[in-house]
Amino acid sequence: MRLGHANLDQMPSSIRRPAYDRSRVTPGIVHLGLGAFHRAHQAVVIDDCLAADSNAWGIVGASLRSPDTRDALAPQDHLYTLAVRAAEGTEHRIVGALLDSVVAREKPAALVERMADPAIRIVSTTVTEKGYCHTPQSGDLDDRHPDVVHDLNNIEAPRSAPGFIVAALARRRALSIAPFTVLCCDNLAANGHTVQRIVTQFAALRSKELSKWIADSTTFPCTMVDRIVPETTNADRDAVAVALGMRDAWPVMTEPFTQWVVEDHFAAGRPDLAAAGVELVSDVKPFELMKLRLLNASHSALAYLGYLAGYETIADTMQNSHFARLAAQVMEQAAVTLTMPAGTDLAAYRASLLKRFANPALRHRTWQIAMDGSQKLPQRLLGAIQDRLARNLPIATHALAVAGWMRYVTASDEQGRAIDVRDPLAAELAALAREAGPMAERLAPAFLGVEKIFGPLGAEPRLREAVIAALRRLYAEGARRTVETQVSA
Numbered sequence: 001m002r003l004g005h006a007n008l009d010q011m012p013s014s015i016r017r018p019a020y021d022r023s024r025v026t027p028g029i030v031h032l033g034l035g036a037f038h039r040a041h042q043a044v045v046i047d048d049c050l051a052a053d054s055n056a057w058g059i060v061g062a063s064l065r066s067p068d069t070r071d072a073l074a075p076q077d078h079l080y081t082l083a084v085r086a087a088e089g090t091e092h093r094i095v096g097a098l099l100d101s102v103v104a105r106e107k108p109a110a111l112v113e114r115m116a117d118p119a120i121r122i123v124s125t126t127v128t129e130k131g132y133c134h135t136p137q138s139g140d141l142d143d144r145h146p147d148v149v150h151d152l153n154n155i156e157a158p159r160s161a162p163g164f165i166v167a168a169l170a171r172r173r174a175l176s177i178a179p180f181t182v183l184c185c186d187n188l189a190a191n192g193h194t195v196q197r198i199v200t201q202f203a204a205l206r207s208k209e210l211s212k213w214i215a216d217s218t219t220f221p222c223t224m225v226d227r228i229v230p231e232t233t234n235a236d237r238d239a240v241a242v243a244l245g246m247r248d249a250w251p252v253m254t255e256p257f258t259q260w261v262v263e264d265h266f267a268a269g270r271p272d273l274a275a276a277g278v279e280l281v282s283d284v285k286p287f288e289l290m291k292l293r294l295l296n297a298s299h300s301a302l303a304y305l306g307y308l309a310g311y312e313t314i315a316d317t318m319q320n321s322h323f324a325r326l327a328a329q330v331m332e333q334a335a336v337t338l339t340m341p342a343g344t345d346l347a348a349y350r351a352s353l354l355k356r357f358a359n360p361a362l363r364h365r366t367w368q369i370a371m372d373g374s375q376k377l378p379q380r381l382l383g384a385i386q387d388r389l390a391r392n393l394p395i396a397t398h399a400l401a402v403a404g405w406m407r408y409v410t411a412s413d414e415q416g417r418a419i420d421v422r423d424p425l426a427a428e429l430a431a432l433a434r435e436a437g438p439m440a441e442r443l444a445p446a447f448l449g450v451e452k453i454f455g456p457l458g459a460e461p462r463l464r465e466a467v468i469a470a471l472r473r474l475y476a477e478g479a480r481r482t483v484e485t486q487v488s489a
Contacts, residue, residue: 001246005077008094011244018079018096019051025058027099028271030115030180032161033127034061034069034101040082040229040254042124042185047097048276056119057271058099062111064127064161070101072249081240081251085361092243104164108157115168116177121268123168124183125195126225127161129375130424132188132198136378137455139194141201152205162195162202169199169214170206179218181266185225187296189379190285192222192263221263222284224291228255228356230364255362257352261287286340289383293334294346295353297380297401298327302357303369304404308414308479313365318358320480325487328354329397337387367420373405374425374453386457399466400486403440406447406467407474409433414478425452440471 001007008017029046031038038061049057061078063069073080078098084091104111115123129136133145141162142148151163158164169179182199184191196215204211230253240251262273264280274280281287299314305326306317317323331350340346356362385398409426410433411419423429429447436442444467448458457463473482 003076003079003081003094003244003246003248005079007246008079011094011246014092015244016091016093018047018094020053020055020096022096022099025050025055025096025099027060027117027119028057029059029122029124030111030120031059031061032064032104032123032125032164033131034063034098035126036232036252037225037227037229038124038126038185039080039095039098040252041225041227041258041260042126043095043097044082044093044258045260045273045276045278046271047095049271049273050097052272052275054271059097060114060120061098061101062104062164063101064104064131064159064164067103067106069250070103073098073101076249081244081248083236083240083243083251083253084256085253085359086256087359087361090239090243090361092240105159108159108164111164112156112158112167112171115164115180116171116175118177120180122181122183122266122270123165124185125161126185128372129186129188129379130372131161131186132195133160133162134194134198135452136375137452139189139197141198143201143205148202151202155206162198165199166203166206166210166214169203169218170210173210173213179214179267181268181270182218182220183223183262184220185223187225187292187376187379189292189383190222190288192220192284196220217267219265219267221265222288223263224259224261224284224287226259226291226295227257228359228362228364229253230362231368233363253362255356255359257356286338286344289338290340290344290346290349292379293337293384294331294350296376297334297384297398298330298353299357299369300373300376300380301330301401301404302327303366304373304401304408305479305483307366307370307419308404308407308474309483310414310480311366313363314357314369315360315362315364317366318354320483322480322484322487324354324358326397326400326483327357329487330401333388333393333397334384336391336393337384370408371422372424373409374423374429374450377402377405377453378455382454382457385463389460389462395463395466396470397486399463400470400482403444403467403470403474404479406444406471407479409447410438410443425450438475440468440475444468444471
């Protein structure tokens, strides 16, 4: 039996289900990037808002490329299971906030039309860092990106997230419809400001008047989102089927912790997010930097070095006390670069992160976290490095994480086996690695010279020296021994 609206009453009473009449809910949000993170984070918050009688805020999800999520969820009325896993056990919940889903590549004009509907007042995004067609180091639109070039030549049939947003806003402007709020939920530095810059730069390539209208009338709140969401496996599907007594083609797995901090700046209204646990603030930046430099940076360090050391998941990696100490050191050394609001307990936050990483019920693969590192390094590691250098503080720990990324993207592990590197710059990085060979003195400068990642920081002698030293150790001793030496120093 397949999960669906008609059989919700046939599952065990312990399974939480939508506490509202879904037939009364209408769409108010289009979400670009219908992946597991959105369904475990923002959609759950909106589900809580709907339960509080905010019926005009249902979600229409859009997968920009793959039909897999739509094909899995449509036959089950877009209901899905949220499995919250802790060491003590798993809680299951059926989420009903998603009303419909579309695949952008199949009918791009139809998605633009839907986004232009006056009922849609928020367009939210989780398309990952690479989905914004920008240069991470500068935060500007990459106007030579293939999707940007395509979208400028196919205005009504875009491919990219910026292309869809601009096409829909242009349609609304032409029809005298008020703009929607663009709510970025990805790990970009100053994500709202960054996406506003990308969107207005894209719009200016079409029309300076359109760009000005967007800048003047559309809002782009900054946000900080935090929840660990591993990839769903077939074993996860089987476990959920046992719990529900029916099949769910695409449940999502997550942890008990969740946090969403949002700048309260919406052009066309919003649901009662605060009632659903969202922190509405005037300035997100301190919280964003806290997460990027403490959680995401240490997560990346564990991912690259843990993968090289042979660990499949973050929880496995954390079982090695030296790697757990490495994660703690990344956080401790980044913390001095942060300026937090009064009352923020960074020590408690760091302790909570280490506990979350070690959650044995959450199998978050190191390989999954290692994806798209060229887009992530500037926000997660390089900013803290730059700030520590400005304070004349040592950077060896962060340099080791950068060196771990470099060793990883050579696409060959410590046993000579191929690594499936998923990164928009994978081909360019592989070519640099082939030319330099496995020699730290050649490889590190080659990678540090990639302007799109490192910018001017790549020429900093202190960074170059530290990364070469760390990479040399990784080649000579391997990741396990290098980390052990690093945290014992």
